[in-house]
Amino acid sequence: MASETYDVVIVGCGTAGLVLAARLSEDASLQVAVIEPGNGHETDPQVLTPGAWMALTNSPLDWAFKTVPQKELGNRVLDYPQGRALGGTSTINSFLFAPPSRTNIDAWAGLGNNGWDFDAYSEALKRAYTFHDASGATAGSGPLQLSVYGSEPVASWCKAWVDCFANLGFTSSDPFSGEVCGALSNVESIDPGKKQRSSSATAYLAPASDRPNLTVLTGSYVSKLLLSKTDLDGVVAEGVQIVTGDGATKHIKARREVILAAGALNSPRILETSGIGDPDLLRKLGIEVMVENPHVGENLQNHTTTPLIFDVRDDQDTLDAYFRQEPAAVAEAQEAYSKDGGGPLGTSLVSASAQLPFPGIRTSEGREDLSRLLDGHLDLEADPRWSPRTTPAFAEAHASFVQSNLSSPTEASGTYFMAPAGLAQTPGNHITVVAMVAHPLSRGHAHITSASPDNLAGSGGVEIDQATFSHPLDLEVLARQLRFVEEALTTTEPVASLLKPREALFGDLEAAREYARAMTTPGHHFTGTCAMMPRDMGGVVDDKLQVYGCRNLRVCDASVVPIIPRANTQAVVYGVAEMGAKIFKEAI
Numbered sequence: 396m397a398s399e400t401y402d403v404v405i406v407g408c409g410t411a412g413l414v415l416a417a418r419l420s421e422d423a424s425l426q427v428a429v430i431e432p433g434n435g436h437e438t439d440p441q442v443l444t445p446g447a448w449m450a451l452t453n454s455p456l457d458w459a460f461k462t463v464p465q466k467e468l469g470n471r472v473l474d475y476p477q478g479r480a481l482g483g484t485s486t487i488n489s490f491l492f493a494p495p496s497r498t499n500i501d502a503w504a505g506l507g508n509n510g511w512d513f514d515a516y517s518e519a520l521k522r523a524y525t526f527h528d529a530s531g532a533t534a535g536s537g538p539l540q541l542s543v544y545g546s547e548p549v550a551s552w553c554k555a556w557v558d559c560f561a562n563l564g565f566t567s568s569d570p571f572s573g574e575v576c577g578a579l580s581n582v583e584s585i586d587p588g589k590k591q592r593s594s595s596a597t598a599y600l601a602p603a604s605d606r607p608n609l610t611v612l613t614g615s616y617v618s619k620l621l622l623s624k625t626d627l628d629g630v631v632a633e634g635v636q637i638v639t640g641d642g643a644t645k646h647i648k649a650r651r652e653v654i655l656a657a658g659a660l661n662s663p664r665i666l667e668t669s670g671i672g673d674p675d676l677l678r679k680l681g682i683e684v685m686v687e688n689p690h691v692g693e694n695l696q697n698h699t700t701t702p703l704i705f706d707v708r709d710d711q712d713t714l715d716a717y718f719r720q721e722p723a724a725v726a727e728a729q730e731a732y733s734k735d736g737g738g739p740l741g742t743s744l745v746s747a748s749a750q751l752p753f754p755g756i757r758t759s760e761g762r763e764d765l766s767r768l769l770d771g772h773l774d775l776e777a778d779p780r781w782s783p784r785t786t787p788a789f790a791e792a793h794a795s796f797v798q799s800n801l802s803s804p805t806e807a808s809g810t811y812f813m814a815p816a817g818l819a820q821t822p823g824n825h826i827t828v829v830a831m832v833a834h835p836l837s838r839g840h841a842h843i844t845s846a847s848p849d850n851l852a853g854s855g856g857v858e859i860d861q862a863t864f865s866h867p868l869d870l871e872v873l874a875r876q877l878r879f880v881e882e883a884l885t886t887t888e889p890v891a892s893l894l895k896p897r898e899a900l901f902g903d904l905e906a907a908r909e910y911a912r913a914m915t916t917p918g919h920h921f922t923g924t925c926a927m928m929p930r931d932m933g934g935v936v937d938d939k940l941q942v943y944g945c946r947n948l949r950v951c952d953a954s955v956v957p958i959i960p961r962a963n964t965q966a967v968v969y970g971v972a973e974m975g976a977k978i979f980k981e982a983i
């Protein structure tokens with residue numbers, strides 16, 4: 396069988412994978428190979444034009460996973476998109492760049508992950524981005540380009556949104572500070588010079604692509620890790636087996652390290668297919684057990700998103716006509732974008748967000764409500780009913796973090812997004828607001844259901860269960876967020892007087908729960924399936940991102956995130972990858 400040898404072999408040219416490829420190949424003495432089933436789309440206008448991102452899901456650039464039916468959502472099956480291209484999900488995502496909170500990252504350190512405190516993490520994240528603010532000033536020193544969109548009517552809606560929450564006492568703050576408690580115009584991974592998508596492919600790979608020590612193998616998927624078991628060394632990763640675009644099987648050997656960066660759904664699949672996972676599952680499927688670890692593929696965490704659409708006064712401008720793809724509005728959008736990158740094609744359309752504490756936490760009534768909820772639903776002694784495969788130690792640490800987050804008047808336990816258009820594409824003018832529980836307690840899993848390495852070519856042979864609302868506290872918090880946001884926007888200026896009169900949807904909490912069960916869809920923030928924490932707590936990798944029980948094998952992508960961040964995940968992944976690159980450089 397054909398074989399090639401490099402020092403480091405990286406599996407996946409995604410968000411994290413290309414950060415690692417670019418950073419590690421800065422050392423000209425290291426031969427680095429990175430492998431990707433998808434292809435490059437460097438000149439594809441569908442990828443580069445911000446407003447076109449929605450068409451990328453369910454396209455050939457999407458793995459297009461699906462969950463099993465979700466019991467608490469009336470057995471609905473959920474779409475789980477994931478990028479399959481140079482840049483991975485950073486090539487198909489919706490641009491929002493939301494750095495995580497100090498308390499969230501410090502909670503990772505609190506699990507026993509030495510060196511992963513917020514200050515160290517923040518330094519690493521700054522190496523990933525350069526943020527250009529409206530005045531032209533910049534922050535950060537990295538290749539990823541970030542900006543805030545400023546065209547009308549989006550800018551006016553963002554201002555009204557920010558002012559509305561300021562009037563409720565939630566003043567906006569610096570999104571990079573780790574301490575946001577208020578509303579803001581979203582920072583997006585859009586290059587303000589080119590008015591185009593900035594991804595790990597454009598920002599990290601493009602400038603490094605002609606390095607002689609960096610080999611990028613596209614159109615090829617890893618079908619197996621090459622692991623050997625010896626009495627002396629235990630289990631060692633020696634490389635990977637790949638299947639190329641023409642169906643040939645090849646071995647790519649690693650002298651030093653194999654780094655899995657295949658994302659939160661594919662990294663655990665590759666481990667399990669290669670014999671690292673729950674011994675019962677592996678034996679049942681006829682896979683030789685190389686490393687026993689029942690936590691591989693467990694601890695899947697994801698946000699849920701629940702939209703509320705508000706009718707806007709007819710004399711207020713929104714992006715509805717474009718969103719309904721009315722020919723005149725589409726032509727106008729194309730003209731605006733080709734003129735100066737403005738108009739709806741220049742932005743994700745998800746223009747503003749708010750990160751807010753538990754509804755009512757600043758009143759005694761709200762605090763009593765929360766206290767009843769926590770007493771009824773949050774057992775700090777680790778309740779295994781909600782996540783039977785999680786260790787009591789992790790369940791307790793997770794619950795304790797969520798309790799402290801919900802109880803704080805200044806920490807965000809809810810994240811809200813605003814788009815100045817109706818996502819239902821109905822006639823008239825609208826804004827859509829999406830509510831999200833920042834740190835859900837429900838945890839699911841992603842496990843293989845077949846031993847065949849051929850499955851790794853696509854989305855078959857895997858069972859993904861998000862276990863939506865399996866922890867009852869998540870639905871309770873969300874129901875309160877929905878009532879809060881409806882009341883806040885319809886009664887607080889300046890937004891209230893921009894909306895048409897409306898009959899409240901949620902007379903009581905049960906109405907809000909029902910609405911959530913019917914309308915909730917997944918965020919695309921899959922994390923946790925190869926969690927970084929001590930092994931006896933349920934970890935798959937240690938704080939150097941090494942896979943427990945296997946030498947020369949690391950994981951570095953969204954799967955290592957042990958507790959989901961309060962908002963979207965790409966910023967977290969860029970930070971994790973920059974942290975990982977530093978750790979690996981020191982180790983190799």
Ligand SMILES: Cc1cc2nc3c(=O)[nH]c(=O)nc-3n(C[C@H](O)[C@H](O)[C@H](O)COP(=O)(O)OP(=O)(O)OC[C@H]3O[C@@H](n4cnc5c(N)ncnc54)[C@H](O)[C@@H]3O)c2cc1C
Pocket residue numbers: 406407408409410411412430431432433452475476477478479480481482483484485487488489490491492493615616617618656657658659661665851852919920921952953954962963964965966968
């Ligand atoms: C539709 C969508 C919109 C999103 N919007 C936002 C947003 O607005 N803001 C935000 O912060 N986050 C957003 N996210 C989430 C965020 O983009 C991801 O969390 C992040 O990019 C994941 O990075 P990763 O490196 O873990 O995985 P990926 O970037 O997905 O990289 C994994 C790579 O591994 C490759 N791979 C998989 N299997 C194999 C194999 N067997 N062999 C070789 N390679 C393999 C994949 O093809 C892929 O290129 C969005 C996600 C989606 C799906």
